[in-house]
Amino acid sequence: MAAKKKFPYHSAFVACNGGCHEGNGDSSCSYGCIACGLCVNTCPYGAISMNEYGVAEVDEKKCTGCGRCAEACPQQIIHIHEDANFIAVKCFNHDKGAASRKQCDVSCIGCGICEKTCTASAIHVIDNCAVIEEKYCLSCGMCAVKCPRHAIYDLRGVLTPTR
Incomplete structure (x- = not known):
């Protein structure tokens, strides 16, 4: 079934990059994707699949932003984006820096470098x-470039490698 894109832009986004699966074999991060497959089974458009890191991934071309996957996610890491923003934080870990570092090689540690770098005050x-507050983000990608842990991505793969 082909999904029809409608204006305004709506698409699901998974705030996990799978670094906790890759480094430790099993996920030691209590905030990340647990690869349960509920989102995959719930999506009526076939827009979600599991990637090589064991993390749900959304195909924006198929996604209509209906929100069923976000409702089904037990980790609450799937969100509906309202803007076609290419810069995204692919981490939902709320632990402090040292604990976060132990769980995942690419987790956000809350250092604030991204916040200081953003000229639009769109990231906190x-x-x-x-x-990231999408309505203020200019998609310049400076936060992604400066992120020491690579938890912020340019989803186009222009400023940072995609994962």
Whole structure:
């Protein structure tokens, strides 16, 4: 079944990059994707699959932003994006830096470098994790370039490698 894109833009986004699965074999991060498959089974458009890291991944071309996957996710890491923003924080870990570092090689540690770098004041560290306010983000990618842990991505793969 082909999904029809409608205006305004809506698409699901998974805030996990799978670094906790890759480094430790099993997920030691209590905030990340647990690969349960509920989102995959719930999506009526076939827009979600599991990637090589064991993390749910959304195909934006198929996604209509209906929100069923976000409702089904037991970890609450799937969100509906309202803007076609290419810069995203692919981490939802709220532990402090040292604990976060132990769980995942690419977790947000809440250092605040992204917040200091953003000229649009679109990114803030809340509960030890970077959060982007999409309506203010210019998609310049400076936060992604400066992120020491590579938890912020340019989803196009232009400024940072995609994962």
